[in-house]
Amino acid sequence: MTLDVRSAGSLRAHLGAAAAQLAASTPYSVELVTQDVCWDPGSPRLFQDYRGDLSGRYLDAVDAAVADGHPVDDGKAETILREVLAAQQADGFFGPPALALQVDQGAAWGHGRLLAGLLSARRWAADAAAVDAATALLAEGIGARVPQWLRWVAAAGLQKFRLDPFSAMLPLALHAEASGAKPALVAARTLAEALPADADRAHMHGYLLGLRGQLEVARQTGADDLLRDVRERADVVARRYLLPHGGVTESLTLPWDANTEGCGIADWVMLNLRLYELLDDPRHLDRACVAAFNALLHTQRASGHFGCETLSGEDGVLMSDYAPEAWWCCTFHGLRALRHLVVHAVDADADAVRLHLPMALTATDGDGSPVLSVAGDYPYGDTVELTVGPGFRAAELHVRVPSTAGVGRLLVGGVPMPARAADGWIRLPAPSPGTTVVLELIQHEWFDVGGQPMVPPFANTTLPAPDLATERVAAFRGPLLLAASTADNPPDDVLRGRFLVHPREQRALVQEAGGVRAATSGHDSFAADLALVPLAGPDRSRHDRTVRTWFQGLLYARRTLHD
Template sequence: MNRRQLLASAAVLPFTTHSFTLRAANPGGVDQLTGRPLYDRYQLTLDRVLRGAQPSYTAEFLLEDLHGTPGRRFTNFSGDLSGRWIGSLATSSAQFGERFPVLDKFVAQAVALQHREGYFGKSFNAANPGDDDMALLWGNGRLLVGLLEYHALNHDPQVLAAARNLGNFLLRIAPQFNSQQMADEFNAAHFASSYICWTQQTEGLAALFVATGDTRYRDLCADIAARIERRPGDHVHGYLCSVRGVLDLYLATKDEKFLNRAIAAWNDVAQSGDLLITGGVPEAWSPKKKRTEGCAECDWLRLNLALHAATGEAKYLDAAEDALFNEFAMNQFSTGDFGHAVLDDFGAPESVQVRAWWCCTLHGLRAFPDVAHHTFRIRDNEVFFDLPLDGSLDTGSISLTSQSSLATDRRIRIKVLHASAPHALNIRKPAWSDSVKVIRNGRPHENSRVENLRAGDQIEASYDMSLRLTSADKVLSTRGRTAFHYGPWLLGASTAMQPEYFNELYPSNVLIAGSATRNSTPATERFTIPLAATTVDAIPAEFPGQKLKLDLRAVAEQTGHEPARWATSFLVRTS
């Protein structure tokens, strides 16, 4: 079975490629960077989850949401924190090849707390459900996914039995909960405890069908899929989890109607006006679009990666890449956490402010295995290098690794470690690249397709980039503003670099596009993108007679320092 067939055969995958060799852990945190951007970002968040503080993810702390222990935030979302923790470490272990002994011990503790009725948490009132009962359903849904991701890794019969018990609980309450009455009662005003707490069960049910072959879970998943709707002001994360579950059901059944529903949902989001300048989505759909949420960004990223794998359509990979290089990176804190950024008056992320340890940090870690898994793909003897990132592919007949230095010299270096049969490598030209130049074993190659790969081949792809100015009209609540990109990176002005730019009238400052020059002086913080640094003349609105030099930096650099304020759209003159 090739990797593309594998993607289409299961909703929950025991990942088959290993992208990085993990370095020894440093109890004090990340000591130095490897020069491998995706690896470094993954390791930053992994270190935070395993060894971070405020709060520390101890077993006792994680189990509080299964006990329903009062005192700390969100224990009424029973299973949410613990399920995400289990799933993020299980999929990281499967993809990156590291074992986490603490995971096995904790899962055993967690499944022991399941009620006879099948649910986890303090109590559930099926007869007269309220917000806390919907919250419990949400957390149990995240726990069901986590348990099945753990089972895909270890094939633990006790864990599968617990997942089945939870699935059977959902089957019993389905006649009441999968109804228009419940959808109307728990409308968007309930937000995190709205009807999305029920519809997001699609992800776990699709995975449970794959793990067991029990068609009852498939049928309930299909019934819930028909009830999913994107309601104004509702929770984006919950909606996108629901849609990803529908796509998982397509992968498990090959029924085109589920793929078509996922595509229709994507088209609806793409045309909604709620996509952000950073390539992400907000926490709530309009008219409640006030801030971002790391969970929703990860869902949008993962949905696009999965849609590209299912359809091969380039627009999904383009959207995933935009979110990955910009919103996902900007949302990652220097601590490794993910969370919330407030939106400015135009609807653009302005500053990351809230480390959402209760969900986003763990959902952020969960996204890394998916990204690494989609860096390469294979169809028959054709290998496709889709994402210019650190990654690897190992099918037995072909083994390759890639290492990115895109941010410093615009290059990716690919090594063929093993080839027992003829393969060709196809290097994608992204939409943001003017051209891709390929060198094979020190000699220029005529195109981006390299045939007859041999062990020991060293292939270098160089991505030509330029400064791009695009209208921001489609992604802002106002008109006439411009966004600056260099290659895949969105550029912005930051208080970390030039706080003096952000005086009272700064949105009316004017940038002179024709003055833009490359800035060869890199910043000193981690995760800098020196290749994208650009200097441009700006006319301050408050004293237009005295222009200033403005340094534009990639918003992805936010991870390297304390939260700063960003401007990402500008009034522009050509000269």
């Protein structure tokens, strides 16, 4: 059964704020959006050599907004689409002929993003046939240039953007599946098999787009070696480049990059959601949730635009002086990633309707009949309320209990039921239409210590506690990272409170109104209590404030008579 799923609750506000920007004339005038394909020598635009990048992303973002039920300026979107289609050349490419023949990552990147945008635009375009024709011609042109681009990659050395041509792999594979165009799949597989093993210093956004494409090629061709390669590469990213708030650095650079990028974080969310869907491995869903609810939402500003975070010289402290509003890329990709999160939250077939994430949403069937609505404010709230609609035709209702939570109480139609969560799932016979199922979660407090989830006590009665003073430590409640913001704490205390103090006989996090309070210390005699609240949330104006997102270590020791 195919469901039409729409966001609800606080996540809908995040999606809506980004979608509302698409109608704005600043920065998204028709002239600016189309200038990367309708080149005007008298009005140059920064990075216009990435022809098709901005216009393609805009077309895709319109689709994400429409699919989630947000208002868009239909006339503006159609005008942009018509101008893009009119700018296509006979060889399928866009931009001035001299530039269109240029062999570099800008040509590959921009045209790959435009191919993705055209694939999305077909779902809302008034003239779908014209979009289909342009899409096929562009895919053919990209496929013909793959050998040239691979030669460029081989000669590019360790250039940061050397892997960006592999970003065309994903739209090529999706076009092949939608149209049956075998040459597009051949081109995508050629790219998939050529993805270099050494990705050091490469652009994370381009690399993860390549992995997402490689995954689709593996799925369509049954190439187990490619599937295994994607999983192994994703694990390497998680092990080496994943920050405690779930996001990734802007490039695969060690020891660390100077910033994150909303686009790369968005790709990390979407890659892991797809891996979870295909492999049913909850690790990937957990990675996607932590990244989405913390890192990705933290890159969204009060305006609704997404952007980047600056990694300051003080480890664990994030600022917003590096492209906080990257309207030319991150806004579009952030919107698409949040839409992915909504779509992957629930699915259905004849056997069951499965709620993978207990977040607020509505799901209807192909006829528009309500199947399931989910209310509540997870992960900010603990109560989840599911209402079964007349379109619910499956034999059972399955609800996944988040790995960072337990079940406090389960009510079906107001009647208490045993809260058995076999293999992490609550499985119920299909409730009758109109029935309400209430799930009260107990969201756990836990710590990410050097990339490993842990809960106190960190040692048993016979072994000493491990040395945690040199490992990065982040505090969580459920999937939400608890951070110390300068909006709630003196800036000096946020900077100097480098270590989280956890007395062995006490709780590290003390509950108080609006959040929790934790003891911290510095390198010498400094000590201060800091208020910790979720890193990201409905008040997006807070995301501009300097914030300690993780600590440089955890001091875990028994209290003495002298303390």
